[in-house]
Amino acid sequence: MKLGVFLVLFGGRKLEEALDFVASRGLKAVEIGTGGYPGNAHCNPDLLLENETALKEFKHAVESRGLIISALSCHGNALHPQKQIAQGFHDAFVKTVQLAEKLEVPVVNTFSGLPGDHEDAKYPNWPVAPWPNDFQEVLKWQWENKVIPYWKEWGQFAADRQVKIGLELHGGFSVHTPATLLRLREAAGEVIGANLDPSHxxxxxxxxxxxxxxxxxxxxxxHFHAKDTTIDPVNVNRHGVTDMQEYSQMMDRAWQFRTVGYGHDIKTWADIISALRLVGYDYAVSIEHEDGLMSVEEGFTKAVQNLQQVLIEEPLGDMWWV
Structure with missing residues (x-):
């Protein structure tokens, strides 16, 4: 496995400065934002797709520091019922896949998206209860008319370019659990997989x-994100896990994101890493830092220190004791 970071964390630094910093901390991989919610501070697909020299310079900037690009990420909602919003996210996804092909990056990360509840809806609708039965009807309409058709078409677009799609299992989107991911994968093909984030x-x-x-x-x-979560044992009984309070309301929220090791202990993270190795995942462990109690640099540094204790990096050898 390769320890990496979602480089949008350092969006305030120039690309070369950010790459120097993460390389100096011993990391081997970077996940780079190309649009959508993560923005494109370090990587503008419009520029790189049109300028071969800029593309080569970008690739050299990463590789010359001993790093790989584990994924390009353009998280967004290409199924948004407002067509103008959806089109922007869709265009970012298409350009990101095209850029991934040129850079030989094997994964593009995004969200599944979430439609509205009918063709003329204005806002997305996230059904999370089977009753009243209206929710079942909404869910059926969304998957049959929007989710599956979109990803069958654009999943094939990515597969034709040897690019896999890592959907982040995130609340508020159609794919948010292992079951919903596998449902879409069955319908749209093996190009669809998870960008698995334990925090969600x-x-x-x-x-x-x-x-x-x-x-x-x-x-x-x-693909795999390394981010932690803590659940407040008192507040969760007041607000439930679907707490709608803003993330900044940290004293009152039922749960909040933490840097690795500050929501669950190192043994828990060792179990997660071991499970990844057990199922044959031997790729990037990409740190995502959204801890409201720590600065960017401190939260990142502590995540690196904690993960370095449990990361399994060397190739599997023979069972010499058997």
Whole structure:
């Protein structure tokens, strides 16, 4: 496995400065934002797709520092019911896949998207209860008319370019659990896999080790985010896990994101890493830092220190003791 970072964390620094910093901390991989919610501070597909010299310079900047690009990320909602919004996210995805092909980056990370509840809806609708039955009807309409058709078409677009799609299992989108990921994968093909982030499993009540095993048995983990979550034992009883308070309301929220090791102990993270190795995942472990109690640099540094204790890096050898 290769320890990496989602480079948008250092969006305030120039590309070369950010790459120097992460390389100096011993990392081997970077995940780079190309548009959508993560922005494109370090990588503008419009420029790189049109300028071969700029493309070569960009690739050299990464490789000359002993790094790989584990994924290009353009998280967005290409299924948004407002067509202008959806088109912007869709265009970012298409250009990101085209750029990934040119850079020989094997994975593009994004969200599945979330439609509205009918053709003329204005806002996305996230059904999370089976009753009243209206929610079942909405869910059926979304998947049959929007989610599956979109990803069948654009999943094939990516597959034709030897690019895999890593969908982040995130609340508020159609694909947010192992089951919904596998449902879409069955319909749209093996190009669809997970960008698995344990932090979003914990707040939904899903054990990340089990999520790794469920998805790993289907070879459905394309990329991995390293981020932690803590659940407040008092506030969760007041607000539930679907707490709608802003993330800044840290004293009152039911749960919040933490840097690795500050929501769950190192043994738990060792179990997650071991489960990844068990199912054959041997790719990037990409740090994503959204900890409201720590600065960017401190949160990142502590995540690196904690993960370096448990990361399994060397190739598997023979079982000499057997």
């Amino acid at each position: 499993m914990w707040w939904q009540g899903i054990d990340p080790v089990q999520a790794v095993q469920i998805l790993g048995r289907e070879n459905a983990i394309h």
